[in-house]
Amino acid sequence: MDRRMLGKVELYPKGDVVAGSVGTWRLVFKVGKVGIDEGGTIIITRRTVCDSDIPQLEDPSKPGYVTVTTTGEAKLRVRYEGRYHIRPWRGSLVIDVYDGFLKEGDEIVVTYGDRRGGCPGFRMQTFREREHTFRVLVDSFGTGKFYEVEVSPTLKIIGGPPDIVEVVAPSKIVAGEAFRILVRVLDSWGNPSENYRGTVEFESTDAEARLPLRYRFKPEDHGCKWFDGVVLKSPGTHVITVKADDGMEATSNPIMCCREEPPLKLFWGDLHGQTRMTVGTGTVEEYFAFARDVAALDFCSWQGNDFQVTREGWEEVKRMVKSFHKPGRFITFLGYEWSGLTPEGGDHNIYFIRDDEQIHRSSHWLIEDKSDEDTDRYPITELWRTFRGHGGVMAIPHVGGRYANLDLYDPEFIPLIEVHSCHGTFEWFLEEALKKGLKVGFVAGSDDHTGRPGLAYPTQRISREIASFDVKGGLTAVYAEELTRESLWEAMWKRRCYATTGERIILWVEADGHQMGEEYETGSPPKVFVRVYGTGPLMEVELKRGTETIYRHPVSKPRGSSDRRILVEWSGVRSKGRAHRVNWDGELHLSAGRILSVEEFAFDKPQEGAWRFSNQIVKWSSTTSGDVDGVILEIDAPEDAKVTFSTKPITFTFRVGDVTHEPLSVDAGGVNLKVRVWEVSANGGPTRTEFKYVDEDVKAGVNPYWVRVMQRDGSMAWSSPIFVRYEP
Template sequence: VDADGSGDFVPISERPEFSVIGGDALRLVVVAPSDAVAGEEFRISVKAEDRWGNPANMYRGNVRLRGSGVALRADEIEFDEASGGVVWIDGCRITEAGEHRVVARDDDADLGGVSNPIIATETESQFKLYWGDPHGGQVVDPYKIGDFFAYARDVAGIHFAGFQRNDPAITTGAYEVQQEAERDNYKPGRFVPIPGYEWSATTDRGGHHNVYFRRFDQDLRRSGHGAHLDPWDVDTDLPHVREMHTAFRYSDVVVTPHVGGVAADLQYHEPQIEPALEITSTHGQFEWFLRESIERNYKMGFIGGSDCYTGRPGDDQPGHQLRRYQKGGLTAVYASELTLDGVLAGMKARRVYATSGVRIVAMVSADGHMMGSEYSTSSSPEISVKIVGAGPLEKVELFRGLEMLHCEEMSPGRSANRVRVTWEGASRETSYSGVVWDGTVTVSDGSIRNVEKIRFDSPRSEVDEASDSSVSWSYWGCGYTSGLLLDIDGMDDTGIEVALTSDVIASSQYGDHGRDGARRITFASADQVRVPTTLGSLADGPRRVDLGQLDRAVTVEMAPAPGPDRVEFSVVDDSPRPGINPYWVRVTQSDMEKAWTSPVFVDFVAGV
């Protein structure tokens, strides 16, 4: 072992052990149930989190808790060595129906956090809202799968998770270990491991799909055998997506296509077993995938996951790597019970929605039929929407198919001196479609007083330089909207010039699970954007440059003031199309976190 990096190695008699620990605490993350019955007990967690999303297990401190209408077992908790960066508080109760949050604060360390909203009712609802990461990713060592599920349950505080190893890499022995971990960690009412695997064909054979079983100990049917696998069961392989669909069509299996390492080809679809598709993960946000499913007239819902390799299902962060760009997504499911059958029945019925990783509460119905439902009517449908955000809401958009029917603008107005610069979009409609944005804002006849980042999820994304006259940055992302907020002291004629260039990922070649060696991602120069303006001009309206490729755009505007965190409205569609009308909602918060609800499918029967 070379202990000091000097190049001098000395033999040791015992096997070395290394402890991987979190960094300094940067924030407090409070997780609570999204719904509760007044008077009944529940538990919440407080996590001290470092900049990478890890539990800050070296953090020591006392955290005060408070919540209007929430009776807490303790109003102060201590983080000590045994805490590991996470403290659970049992015996909490809601004292009255309504919307509630729990606030955590350590004034000495200047750390704080606010929980997701808790919607409390007087009586039990038919369906409860549960959160999970069905595509929680994978770890190489199968003996760490138990730790994978423990993290999901005890650190991320989610209700269900799926371990989804790429099938050509799964040995028979590893699959047996996985199945044992799934059984051992199944705790109905508390936590559900979803058995399954990632069917991992190349795109020309259908692309990657997640396979979920509604029973434990089911057979593994791979898309193909890796060279390291014993070929004894090669005759059970399902090399093409058509064969996979045929094999599972009349079973209780649930399958979801996604855009991950290899994008699924949506020309192949089996409605019997494919109720939803994954549109957000650490790989990025893929609204083009959502749109394609609607364009093909598929009746599919929308889910999110992490698809990570870090063993942190439920709250994964991208890490300092070339092919992960944002924190993991989440899936919300309305289920009658927290069991394996309950979770997958909710997914099968499309009572699901996707978020970018925050716990936004979304309720959408049409004439009383909740999201995922399908029904017929000869009357104009009334779509009812209720959203309670994890933070201030900016807009809530109601779509019929790909047509926006209504937009609820939530901001009460715009700032007089705060400028927002945002950029968004992807490089191509496939996997590893990130964009690197390098930009500069220059101010003349004025000064920049403060700069705040919006969704700089990747640690590769940084503000490089900042002065009172300019700011420059380098940013890595894929699909989602990110940006900067700049507080500017100036007058109407204060000049502002925004300049951005982008490099898009042009190749995504990697070795076969590391066995063939790495093949580098390559980049190609793409956009060059220059937006000259003034504070006075921006007061008249935003400046937006659409770049024409996969929603890539740059917007310069006076920053919208944060809006309320809830909205409730109804819209009657007086002109539904004859046939199937999918009504769905996209939620955007002020911090650019998002949610996408599964559609309600309304079969409108037109008069003769």
Template sequence: MKTLSPYGPVRRDLVGDNHPSATPGEDPAIYGTATLQPVTPVEARSFHTLKLVYVVGSLGLDDTGAIRIAWRLVSDSGRPQTVDPAVPNFVSATSSGDGRLQLKYDVNGGQRPWNETLTVYQRGGYLRQGDEITVIFGDTTGGSPGMLAQTFAEGGREFRIMADVQATGNFVELPDTQLAVPIVAGPPQSWHGVLPSLRRPGETFHFGIKAEDKWGNPTAQAKARLTLHPSVPVEGLPEELHYEPEDRAMTLEGLRVMEPGLLRIGIAIDGRTVAEAGPLVVREGEVAGYWGDLHGQTGETVGTNTVESYLDFARNKAFLDVTSHQANDFQITPDFWAHLNQLTAEYDEPGRFTVFPGYEWSGNTAVGGDHNVFFRHEGRPIRRCSHALLEDRSGIETDAHTLSDLFHAFRQTDEDVVVYAHVGGRYANIHYDHDPLFETAVEIHSAWGTFEWILTDGFDLGRRVGIVCNSDGHKGRPGASYPGASVFGAYGGLTCFLTEENDRDWIFKAQRRRHHYGTTGCRMHMDVRVALPQLSTLYERNPDAEPYTATYRTGSAMMGDIVKTDASEVELAVEICAHAGIERVEIRNGVRVLETIRPYTEADLGDRIRVLWSGAEYRGRGRNTNWGGRAQFSGTTISRFETINRWNPDMLLEQRGSDTVVWKSVTTGNFMGFDAWLSRRGGHLMVNTNHGNLSLDLDAVGLQDVVREAGGLDRKIRVFRLPDQELKRELTFRRTVPLKPTGDNPIWICVTTEDGFQAWSSPVYLFRQAG
């Protein structure tokens, strides 16, 4: 497989957007020209200065006319300001002609995907052909340090230049002008090693190594002599290697562990461990675990970077086994759909890297909401929710305006397709419609946040779906999708598919049987099985999805299985091996938590106090909850402090003095917080936030959460005590689980690790029928 260059802007002929239907003329000379300097690479989150020069065309630029510079919606660059020349992001503009210039910045002043705009108006005079407007982004002459670059690497941050030369309000893009500045990673901040989580003895696997900058970009600035320390022998693994990859990451292929065991690989520089990869459980069995992020998009629609760099990142930077590209359908041009299908066929590599063609059906919540569509094969027709941003009207007759229309079309054509419901801007409306033949899973975590409700709301509706987690990333980093400093509030999720082989047929089988689990981005091993007291009926597909109702008699079931049984109770067996300590495991039957299991007891608790805040405003697009808070300890002091899920380094979460922690942060259904190791027992804690306060004596804080509900959607503050030392990373247990006499028993678990990651198993659906 060839290596794809991450550099270069997105091909404009593949971008789904539309232009004014009327223009002043056909001759490009009448609109003018523009240049941008310098276009040399800029380091992520650094200050820089750019000069844009617009030269007036043959029509001139009339009084009250303007030029407009636009950038993509997905950006966390510094926002241009024209008020204070001494502070960051100051923008100035001068003209060589008559009159004066007036600047107006609008974060949402343009049309998707070019939402962010700066408009430079001509006032008090007109400009002639050849006159120039010079715009300085990050003008430092008044003391400003410059423009603050975005947090994520991009092959070319584009400046789209438009002109309204006749002062009509109709802005026309300058022809043949594509100005872009590459954004590259900064110096290394952290090292990472990535392994799969489940393989069989003698089975090959790959081991990925990379260094990331402060913002999670794999960086080319890292060079080191690495020594590798495996916990069990690994065939093909060198003892040391010189890390100096050409393209920001390194993959060691064809490794094997010949005997059953648990593999973790320490990575050291000069005798100091800088990272650890694993765990990888090696044991005999029918299935292995293949990790995927199947949900993200790029600059051809609303995201950034190219689809080529997206596929390269998934395979060679995030070290995924499975991926797909999911662009908003109303923005997918026929040319891009053909291009995407060509690429998925080219880069699908059975046994090593599975790539599905697909798209995001992006209907409004009122008619079904966002759903991911995955085809097993290329060349399938795209049935869009609409042609909202497409000038090319071909295929409009096949639009599926509602989710019901989409499912009906799939039934009519016997489409070989899998569908997920997900929560993004337009959240999926699971109450609107559901077809169990196609819709196999719901996505409960992405960079948008955590949404258990999209699963649990379905229990009362009789839905039998699996759990997936993906990134829904817009920055071109599938499988390692950091939120940056914009609207996203969480690190992107991952899904582990439990199946025999890594190819399209086997992954499709795992999807349709819900044999998978999701995490908030970690790669833990999870095995959840149910032992039945007598032989019961297992359905290969959802029995509601007739006519596909093949059945088997079995005495056991794994996660995702649907089983009809006469048993009143079953034995649940759980095995977890995690990258970090296991903080808790919840056993659930539907929405009810049957038991919370911790690998420690009340007697193990120390002087570590954990404070967390979580939740969202509501289910829709504006779900972000902004938190401002302070935690103050009295009668004791903080001897050690660590943050949890602080994904945005610019966001305030820090210790102040010896007794106080302050924060200004965002949650989107997920949680964040901190651990404070205290100097002694006793004392008092006062938590003050904009969503409520909590006051408690620390002697009363123990194993169980102390909770302050804070309104919104599952919004709350929690405080509990932990052992001082690191927690156990492996946990195995069995429990007898009683079943309800009738209806579904969705038995599933939720794991929370010490460092703030979570994982959920797809439910085992056990149902009993009256009589």
């Protein structure tokens, strides 16, 4: 039909909107020639990932209040439904017409953030989007068949005022050789502050360093600026500090300055994210540009849900992969997400070493053109059958909408598994793989849907029925000889890589001279060497054998009673999968003595936190999605004083005198749902450490040795295992 006959829509005010800002917007729909009969419906829907205020129609004094009126001679029945329309357009304002009809020229006015009753306004989504669409669909005859108006209104959402500055540098460089660094200024939600015009200066722990001159940001920088020609001259581990004239300050990730070219360099990437082609936002071109220019990644891949990737869409992905691929500067991998249901395989990211390959989807569920449906492969064993002998395919199972089924693991295709993304931290997935005896390494990514691969921040609640992204996206670190597709591919197949929660922590693990990911056989107790350079003070460094902790390096052990603090941390999920977060809102009570201070530990969202309610009570608001939250307590109390921890998942009591540096762990059910209580240093641990450990209790057979790192800011890293076959 001629969609112009449905009507015309305008959105006011026009102009750019700052991400996360609060305001009032009026959407005016002028009914077209067709009109809308009694029983007809109008839908205003936005993308699933949109995390603006959830429209509410009940309380005119609360945030997100929406009103809907009409100039026509009919009544309107309005409701908001989180899963009303077709993915990726789910959260919908549904407007039913009754007791009359609407004719050409009648108007429906929707006011988002109507302030007349005291509502503070309507908060816009927290991430940038060049074309944020209010998609308007009309069912004029009440048939259940909807048509979109010819032009749905859009807004451009931009980054907000500066909140933090960050500086990103290579993890390994050679003394005397020039390299480049990125300085980015971000708003409160992790977006580039595009209108930043401040001035920055540089310092380094290397007194002989050649650093950029004082610089004032320009409009064309859009809040991010690369600086070339940086040189460190003193071998060792250094950092670069950037100071802005408005008081912001940041220190770079650790930089290992080598005397000569190292045999292996350390590269950083995010291999997992989506765009508006499937369930995310932005174009594929914008996605790769952000990864390269803002997130400062060395490598990246796009991973759209296959059941939404059309033939034309796949060709676009291939073009963008080729266009952005620049050996030595930025590496792209062609790929997609095979998105079958868990019993038949579950979510697997598929990667190719070449950039012109056939996509084999799990289905064509949301693709209208079924002409190439014969290329689908379901279940995943059929995909393995098709790719058998291909030689240029890699699969990485992950926990997404449909968590991967490790019972269908195939070593010809799977060298790695994903242990962290914006959906949460999935140590249960890692442990399940080890218990099954799978020889896999560990990676992390973002599974970003907001156009920010490599720098994905948590979102706010998306709808009453759809999950938000609960934690910051992760990164994968790869030790490779050079920045080429072939070298990275080889390193990942050798499992010479590790995962972090987004920070560029340097982690090196070897056993008897064998690097992470390797397999070897020995008749002597393995000698493990670990080196960690953190981006902040180290809280815990654990050496694991399989799922058992065999050694905890005392990086944060208190140095006396005045340095003693008690960390109470909680973590886990209700059940396997994503969006199974646990509500830990609760409190703790001290029976005698005083709580002198409380420090928040690893909270992820601004609405979460802890506070000292009194000198014997601490309260908090917290959810976890496998990640860790907690409180660090300074207590002046007798040893027999009792602390009662009270939350919905679990309530228990412990004595102050029973808390040592060895964690007291209390199981709370669920999946890895637990509380740990242990003593830590008031000032945190060092930012770097190294140690050697000989496992005199090694077991006969294959022993996977790996390291788990946790910093005082809650950031984490997981090394890929070294698989040691011990034959005494």
